[in-house]
Amino acid sequence: xxxxxMLDGYRVLDLTEGGYLLGGQILGDLGADVIKIETPGGSPSxxxxxxxxxxxxxxxxLFWFAYNRNKRGVTLNLETGDxxxxxxxxxxxxxxxxxxxxxxHMDKLGLGYARLVSIKPDIIVTSITPYGQEGPKSLYKESExxxxxxxxIHSITGDPDRAPAWNSYPSAGLMGGIQGVIGSLYALFxxxxxxxxxxxxxxxxxxxxxxxxxxxxxxxxxxxNFPRMGRYMTAGFLKVAxxxxxxxxFVHWALAGGAAAGFSDSTARLVKWMDEEGMAPDWLKKIDWxxxxxxxxxxxxxxxxxxxxxxxxxLMTKTTTEFSEETARRGIMGCPVSNSRDICSDHHLEAxxxxxxxxxxELGETLSYCGPFAKFSEAxxxxxxxxxxxxxxxxxxxEGELGVSREEMLLFKQAGVI
Amino acid sequence: xxxxxxxxxxxxxxxxxxxxxxxxAWIADYGAEVIKVETHLRPDISRAGGPFYEAxxxxxxxxxxxxxxxxxxxxxxxxxxxxxGKEIVxxxxxxxxxxxxxxxxxxxxxxxxxxxxxxxxxxxxxxxYWSSCLEGQYGPHCQRLGYGPVSTxxxxxxxxxxxxDRPPCGAPMAxxxxxxxxxxxxxxxxxxxxxxxxxxxxxxxxxxxxVNVHVLAGVMMEYxxxxxxxxxxxxxxxxxxxxxxxxxxxxxxxxxxxxLSEADWNGFCRVLGQPDWTRSEKFNTLAGRKAHEDELDRLxxxxxxxxxxxxxxxxxxxxxxxxxxxxxxxxxYEDRQLAHYGHFRRIDHPxxxxxxxxxxxxxxxxxxxxxxxxxxxxxHNHFVLSDILEMSEDEISDLYAEGVITTDADLPGAS
Numbered sequence: 001x002x003x004x005x006m007l008d009g010y011r012v013l014d015l016t017e018g019g020y021l022l023g024g025q026i027l028g029d030l031g032a033d034v035i036k037i038e039t040p041g042g043s044p045s046x047x048x049x050x051x052x053x054x055x056x057x058x059x060x061x062l063f064w065f066a067y068n069r070n071k072r073g074v075t076l077n078l079e080t081g082d083x084x085x086x087x088x089x090x091x092x093x094x095x096x097x098x099x100x101x102x103x104x105h106m107d108k109l110g111l112g113y114a115r116l117v118s119i120k121p122d123i124i125v126t127s128i129t130p131y132g133q134e135g136p137k138s139l140y141k142e143s144e145x146x147x148x149x150x151x152x153i154h155s156i157t158g159d160p161d162r163a164p165a166w167n168s169y170p171s172a173g174l175m176g177g178i179q180g181v182i183g184s185l186y187a188l189f190x191x192x193x194x195x196x197x198x199x200x201x202x203x204x205x206x207x208x209x210x211x212x213x214x215x216x217x218x219x220x221x222x223x224x225n226f227p228r229m230g231r232y233m234t235a236g237f238l239k240v241a242x243x244x245x246x247x248x249x250f251v252h253w254a255l256a257g258g259a260a261a262g263f264s265d266s267t268a269r270l271v272k273w274m275d276e277e278g279m280a281p282d283w284l285k286k287i288d289w290x291x292x293x294x295x296x297x298x299x300x301x302x303x304x305x306x307x308x309x310x311x312x313x314x315l316m317t318k319t320t321t322e323f324s325e326e327t328a329r330r331g332i333m334g335c336p337v338s339n340s341r342d343i344c345s346d347h348h349l350e351a352x353x354x355x356x357x358x359x360x361x362e363l364g365e366t367l368s369y370c371g372p373f374a375k376f377s378e379a380x381x382x383x384x385x386x387x388x389x390x391x392x393x394x395x396x397x398x399e400g401e402l403g404v405s406r407e408e409m410l411l412f413k414q415a416g417v418i
Numbered sequence: 419x420x421x422x423x424x425x426x427x428x429x430x431x432x433x434x435x436x437x438x439x440x441x442x443a444w445i446a447d448y449g450a451e452v453i454k455v456e457t458h459l460r461p462d463i464s465r466a467g468g469p470f471y472e473a474x475x476x477x478x479x480x481x482x483x484x485x486x487x488x489x490x491x492x493x494x495x496x497x498x499x500x501x502x503g504k505e506i507v508x509x510x511x512x513x514x515x516x517x518x519x520x521x522x523x524x525x526x527x528x529x530x531x532x533x534x535x536x537x538x539x540x541x542x543x544x545x546x547y548w549s550s551c552l553e554g555q556y557g558p559h560c561q562r563l564g565y566g567p568v569s570t571x572x573x574x575x576x577x578x579x580x581x582x583d584r585p586p587c588g589a590p591m592a593x594x595x596x597x598x599x600x601x602x603x604x605x606x607x608x609x610x611x612x613x614x615x616x617x618x619x620x621x622x623x624x625x626x627x628x629v630n631v632h633v634l635a636g637v638m639m640e641y642x643x644x645x646x647x648x649x650x651x652x653x654x655x656x657x658x659x660x661x662x663x664x665x666x667x668x669x670x671x672x673x674x675x676x677x678l679s680e681a682d683w684n685g686f687c688r689v690l691g692q693p694d695w696t697r698s699e700k701f702n703t704l705a706g707r708k709a710h711e712d713e714l715d716r717l718x719x720x721x722x723x724x725x726x727x728x729x730x731x732x733x734x735x736x737x738x739x740x741x742x743x744x745x746x747x748x749x750x751y752e753d754r755q756l757a758h759y760g761h762f763r764r765i766d767h768p769x770x771x772x773x774x775x776x777x778x779x780x781x782x783x784x785x786x787x788x789x790x791x792x793x794x795x796x797x798h799n800h801f802v803l804s805d806i807l808e809m810s811e812d813e814i815s816d817l818y819a820e821g822v823i824t825t826d827a828d829l830p831g832a833s
Contacts, residue, residue, distance in 0.1 A: 178600035186607065335562065
């Protein structure tokens with residue numbers, strides 16, 4: 001029989017919060033049965049904005065909606081003995097536990113790896129934290145901002161005349177969620193072959209460091225601290241603008257040449273477009289863009305800036321939309337500097353049926369969601385359900401699957417266990 | 419190869435730059451055999467660009483990004499423009515039997531090589547075939563050319579980076595590549611798990627633009643539902659203050675501090691020695707601090723500027739407040755937490771001597787990595803042709819003579 005999704009039949013218990021929630025959602029998109037475990041009253045991540053129609057309510061957090069689809073939800077107080085017993089029953093049925101507590105917290109609850117293994121010998125326990133489970137900074141107080149700072153990406157983002165800036169969104173956590181899924185799947189693949197489960201330590205700092213595009217390697221190779229360049233990027237030892245004004249906004253295009261695939265072709269195609277509109281001076285048309293990659297190392301900044309003047313003049317005659325359509329049509333490395341409105345109205349995404357409608361019966365509305373992160377020719381990822389309401393699947397899971405009696409459910413509810 | 423997670427797994431890597439190569443490096447680091455197919459004719463940007471050891475710009479063998487992007491792999495150099503080059507790939511597929519083929523060309527290029535999913539599937543029916551490009555395999559904009567900086571700007575990340583009173587400053591360089599590295603690995607391992615059960619392969623069509631938009635889902639919902647375009651905010655947080663990056667003693671030294679709760683605020687004030695202003699009407703509530711955030715940040719900056727970033731990180735953390743030096747490249751190599759994990763380790767390199775190599779960002783309790791240094795360009799040509807494809811020395815010499823295997827003489831600018 002052909003499985004309808006990639007991860008049919010695997011169960012994941014999601015104890016993470018914040019951006020890490022994206023991890024469980026990705027496993028859900030892939031078809032795993034993901035159960036989000038929240039504290040009674042609801043996860044603190046439900047307090048994160050933005051909110052549906054600006055109504056600050058725990059059932060209306062768009063942050064919650066965005067990163068918890070394809071999960072079922074139960075409430076459970078792990079600080080109580082009864083709560084821990086219910087959790088252990090769930091662990092018996094699970095393949096992966098993902099958690100993001102401070103290191104040692106699961107042990108303090110009596111739910112450390114050793115305990116979980118005694119319940120489910122091949123369980124995989126994945127712990128996602130900014131610095132990892134061990135080492136001198138593992139017990140540091142965490143935040144999105146400081147994780148960002150620990151990974152160098154902060155120091156190279158922003159205008160050089162001001163403080164480093166972040167990207168205004170909890171991206172460190174979201175990337176940590178992706179990283180947690182990688183670690184979990186490595187362990188799952190290993191278990192499929194050997195039958196052996198294990199503990200997976202996921203230090204977000206180390207993945208986030210990659211997002212600098214290896215800027216840290218400038219120190220390793222050349223003892224150079226990669227600078228904050230604002231709207232510019234490097235070209236040899238010089239700089240070229242990466243974000244440039246156009247007729248009605250900003251576009252991304254950076255002058256580049258050289259032998260590596262794409263750069264010289266892209267620049268030559270842009271010059272051809274400019275020439276078609278009579279805006280490419282003869283000297284510009286004569287430049288060999290493959291050789292330019294080497295030449296730029298010998299140039300002065302003034303020379304490099306002068307070469308860019310006709311390009312900047314040309315861009316000022318184009319709107320972001322015109323630039324976007326033509327760069328795509330001609331195979332040029334350029335695009336608009338998009339905001340969320342541009343993206344939500346992009347006809348390319350529409351043609352790829354990226355957005356998916358998801359029904360929210362309690363809101364009386366169907367909302368548009370971002371589609372999965374890739375398209376598969378078989379066993380595609382799908383949106384099976386919206387994010388869970390608080391305790392929405394308590395009965396289904398506790399009574400229906402674990403055989404908890406109605407009497408116990410009443411007891412647990414009143415005792416603050418669920 | 420050994421007992422690591424992916425031992426026995428074989429991968430053909432047609433990736434360029436960062437997204438695909440880094441993903442496959444992290445699989446190679448746990449035991450998979452990866453052959454990276456390259457060419458001297460158009461050297462990968464990871465060899466032609468980036469930092470160079472001894473600042474020898476453009477010298478392929480001194481390229482600095484290899485130990486970051488391509489460790490643990492084999493490298494062969496083929497001219498896929500020649501029929502015999504394509505034939506070598508077809509023989510690798512039928513004789514070596516790779517489990518995964520990954521590529522990051524513009525849509526249509528692999529078809530021109532006769533190596534698109536349909537063709538490869540004919541040769542190896544259960545192949546897991548990963549195509550990763552800027553905007554996916556189809557759609558009106560799918561031919562847009564792009565490295566990471568394009569996806570960074572196209573997907574809204576740049577718009578969100580910088581200061582509200584200025585144009586977007588952009589997230590640096592190829593920021594937009596690396597969520598696709600991670601999700602690409604996820605797709606591959608999921609597909610491997612399914613293939614073990616069903617015997618079936620798959621074609622993965624990954625648009626790096628869509629990956630980044632997917633990650634920013636909350637930003638998109640804020641627009642779709644509330645009609646509001648989320649904007650860059652420097653280092654601000656919607657419900658916290660102080661929350662920022664503050665100047666420290668020394669040149670271009672900064673510390674990030676995040677005060678996220680009442681308890682944090684009390685801890686923060688303890689570190690500052692409870693100056694009067696912290697108890698003033700303006701600053702003793704969150705609403706007050708948010709309303710006077712610029713002034714607050716100035717006052718915090720006056721305190722931080724006379725101390726080192728390291729000192730403030732330690733003082734704040736001792737008091738239970740999140741703080742971290744805004745780490746530079748130098749800080750990263752001196753970071754004691756990264757050192758504890760052995761994130762960088764010294765290795766022997768045939769040309770550069772002893773240099774650092776970079777390890778993947780995981781630690782497993784029961785399986786170890788098999789990390790090895792990155793290959794020189796074409797280092798494994800003979801190994802692949804002779805040991806894997808069992809070609810004779812005569813056949814191999816012919817391939818060199820006909821330029822099917824590229825060499826340093828084929829480098830652009832070589833005489």
